Amino acid sequence: MAAFGLLTYIAASCWLAFIFPQSVLAFLLVEASFLLLCYVPAPPKVKLFLGALVLLVLLPSLGAINGYYLEIAIQIGIYVALALGLNIVVGFVGLLNLGFVAFFAIGAYLWAIFGSPQANEFIAGGFFPLSPNWFFPFLLLSIAVGALTGALLGLPVLRLRGDYLAIVTLGFAEVVRAVFNNLDKPINFTNGPKGISPITKPPLFFKPWLEFFGWEFSDATLYPMYFYFLVLLVVFMIIIVTRRLEDSRIGRAWKAIREDEMAAAAMGVPVVRMKLLGFAVGASFASAVGVLFAAKQVFINPESFTFMESIGVLAMVILGGMGSIPGAILGAAGVTILNLQLLKGLSLWLNGLRQSGTILTLPLLGSYPLSELPVQFEPAKYERMIFGLILILMMIFRPQGILPPRRDQKR
Amino acid sequence: MELALEILPQVLLDGLVLGFMYALIALGYTMVYGVLEFINFAHSEIFVLGAFVGVEVLLWLQDAGHLAVLHPGFVLLLVIVAGMAISGLAAMALERVAYRPLRGSPRLVALISAIGASFFLQDGLRLFESLWRNTFYLNYPTLDVLDQTLPLASNLVVPVKSLLVIATALLSLAGLHFFVNRTRVGAAIRAVAQDPETASLMGIPVNRVIALTFFVGGAMGGLAGVLFGLHYSLVNPYSGFAPGIKAFTAAVLGGIGNIPGAMLGGMVLGLLEAFAGSYLSILTDGAFGAEYKDVFAFVVLIAILIFRPKGLLGETVREGRA
Known part of the structure; x- marks a missing residue:
């Protein structure tokens, strides 16, 4: 019965989105179907089937009509992957990492430098940009590089107490950003604040197959779809790895460290090695997503990797619930939708009001011509305020998050 | 090398000015750390709030036409007192709203x-200034006294504003x-920093x-x-x-929780930064410069x-649970 209701809801919301391809509201309803999938009681197989139906069929078809939907979905996917990575460090191991974006930046720059003519600046021979076929090897390489930098950062600082560690990771991220920002001299490695472009996109290895079946697409329509499925695949793999880790020896060791470090050490958990491993795993996720991000954006510069991004991802993890995989996904999706759709929509709506010249009349307060609404008042520009509010309110009223991990619920 | 010596006095002066500013901000971090760990x-926003209060007061005086008439010393006093009072109150409000409900929960929370x-x-x-002035980049109105300079030597020109700082x-x-070492209230602060529970048994209103x-920390900020x-x-x-994070570094450098340590740390960091800014590019032939x-x-x-977590003057940080 519930399954039938779900199906009806999904069908109705998608139908609405098909009819009104420009409507933010209709797309939000489609997105809300995942929330319903989470909460409505139904057999897991049905849920899985419906979720796959929406993710694999309905969303891409909606995206074919309005490319903006795909863009949003890709962004959400990227943040979900980042949130899952940070969730390991903050949620499982209990270490506050305020510089998570540094690993994302390292992955992005790894592919950006070698996947663009940039590397010719310091390696002679004109080998660069590398051909698109190198994208997947670099995706794998980025996992190793991310893990290595995570461990390298962790090695000296993991002995620090929690709050010092947080500040040091913040400092590390700022150092990384400053280095990318300034390493255009003496040798031009990163092209400084001007950024790097054009970055090679992944190979369209399936194009001959499509042509074989007689389907002709231009690259411009193919790429967003391709990135969507690529991000989906990466997120899916991250979810599987995280779930397998969570209940393994390693995951249990992490949680033991989070709950009580001394007790864990007394029980024979190799604390420093496990913390390092957690750091490395989280960092490798972020770094791999960074490669994807660089290829999708075609252009990157240090501006994309500020402290605010780290805090944004932290807000996602905390909103969803530290240590909870569904929580991290929900938090990432929620905050991204809030930022990219709700706030932007609100800004556009206010702009429309301003230009329409309506005069707002309130009883007792008098009338106020909306055209005098200050131009600076644009909700989309106040993401920091939103992140800040999420962090404070969650800490005070619901520190365990919206979807806390199961084990905590039992207590 | 001559160039390096030539600019030395000016670099020292810049370092001192920066150092005193870091020291003032670092006090806020270190005092709060002292009592609450x-x-x-x-705190960096409390600092910025002070700067905004200052510019608002000056702009208000300017718009009302008082700025040119009043004695500059009085104007400065007014601006400083207003900035200190409002920042201090804001820090207190912040503690009441965002920190007090969380006291006793894990440190990371x-x-x-x-x-x-x-x-x-x-x-x-930003929202407030956008609505109020339609811009959030504000310029301090100029005060003639502050723009004067005292040429002490051929290679050292001391601006009055540096002296003021x-x-x-x-x-x-x-x-x-x-205040902290010689008054009763200061003794209460030190007592709470040492051991809040015993302090409360001794009749000190800890909250x-x-x-x-x-x-006090907010006012200094x-x-x-x-x-x-x-x-x-x-x-x-x-x-x-940036100043906030550097002041925090200064507090840690001096030994967090330690008031003289924060002052010392601020000075050391300010001087180091001024030297790095001026000499890095000379030492490395321009390869790395002030941008670092x-x-x-x-x-x-x-x-x-990593090497001395207790800082220059601090005691060993107690091992607590994060």
């Missing part, structure tokens, strides 16, 4: 709330030292002392903000981040935490 991440408060205040200031900071640091600590504005003229809601001076503080911070 908690990093008040939003309070830190996350503080980070949230920091972000909220940044955009809150140094004199005010020295005066308030001395005042604070007296009020903590609020007072926030007020506000003073630093006003001085920052008067010295560098331009402020925006985000200009607190912001990174410098972080490298210092990471190095101290």
Whole structure:
């Protein structure tokens, strides 16, 4: 019965989105179907089937009509992957990492430098940009590089107490950003604040197959779809790895460290090695997503990797619930939708009001011509305020998050 | 080499000015850490708030036509007192709203709330100034007295505003030292820092002392903000981040929780930064220059935490649970 209701809801919301391809509201309803999938009681197989139906069929078809939907979905996917990575460090191991974006930046720059003519600046021979076929090897390489930098950062600082560690990771991220920002001299490695472009996109290895079946697409329509499925695949793999880790020896060791470090050490958990491993795993996720991000954006510069991004991802993890995989996904999706759709929509709506010249009349307060609404008042520009509010309110009223991990619920 | 010697006095002066500012901000971090063992991440916004109060008061005086008439000493006093009072009150309000409900919860919970408060205040200031002045990049009105310079030597020109920063900071640091070490209230603060439970058994109102600590630390931050504005003229809601993080580094460098340590750490870091900014490019033949001076503080911070976590003057940090 519930399954039938779900199906009806999904069908109705998608139908609405098909009819009104420009409507933010209709797309939000489609997105809300995942929330319903989470909460409505139904057999897991049905849920899985419906979720796959929406993710694999309905969303891409909606995206074919309005490319903006795909863009949003890709962004959400990227943040979900980042949130899952940070969730390991903050949620499982209990270490506050305020510089998570540094690993994302390292992955992005790894592919950006070698996947663009940039590397010719310091390696002679004109080998660069590398051909698109190198994208997947670099995706794998980025996992190793991310893990290595995570461990390298962790090695000296993991002995620090929690709050010092947080500040040091913040400092590390700022150092990384400053280095990318300034390493255009003496040798031009990163092209400084001007950024790097054009970055090679992944190979369209399936194009001959499509042509074989007689389907002709231009690259411009193919790429967003391709990135969507690529991000989906990466997120899916991250979810599987995280779930397998969570209940393994390693995951249990992490949680033991989070709950009580001394007790864990007394029980024979190799604390420093496990913390390092957690750091490395989280960092490798972020770094791999960074490669994807660089290829999708075609252009990157240090501006994309500020402290605010780290805090944004932290807000996602905390909103969803530290240590909870569904929580991290929900938090990432929620905050991204809030930022990219709700706030932007609100800004556009206010702009429309301003230009329409309506005069707002309130009883007792008098009338106020909306055209005098200050131009600076644009909700989309106040993401920091939103992140800040999420962090404070969650800490005070619901520190365990919206979807806390199961084990905590039992207590 | 001659160039290096030639600019030395000026570099020292710049370093002193920076150092006093860092010292003033670092006091806020270190005092709060002393009583609560908690990093008040939003302290950098309290500092910026002081700078904004200063510019608002000056602009208000200017619009009312008083700025040219009043004695500049009086104007400065007014601006400084207003900045200190409002920043101090804001820090107290922050403690009441965002930190007190979390007292007793794990250390990281309070830190996350503080980070949230920091972000909220940044955009809150931006929103307020956007609605009020339609811009959030504000310029301090010029005061003729401050723009004068005293040429002491051929290679040392001392601007009056640098003197103002140094004199005010020295005066308030001395005042604070007296307040904490020689008054009853100061003794209460030290008692709470040592052991809140015993202090409360001795009849010290711990909550009020903590609020007072926030007020004093916030007021010092506000003073630093006003001085920052008067010295560098331009402020925006985000200009607190870098000085804030450097002042925190200064507090850790001196030994967090230790008031003389914060002053010393501020001076050392300010001088180091001024030297790095001027000499890095000379030493490396222009390969690395002043653009790395912001990174410098972080490298210092990471190095101290690894090699001497207790700082220059601090005691060993107690091993607590994060």
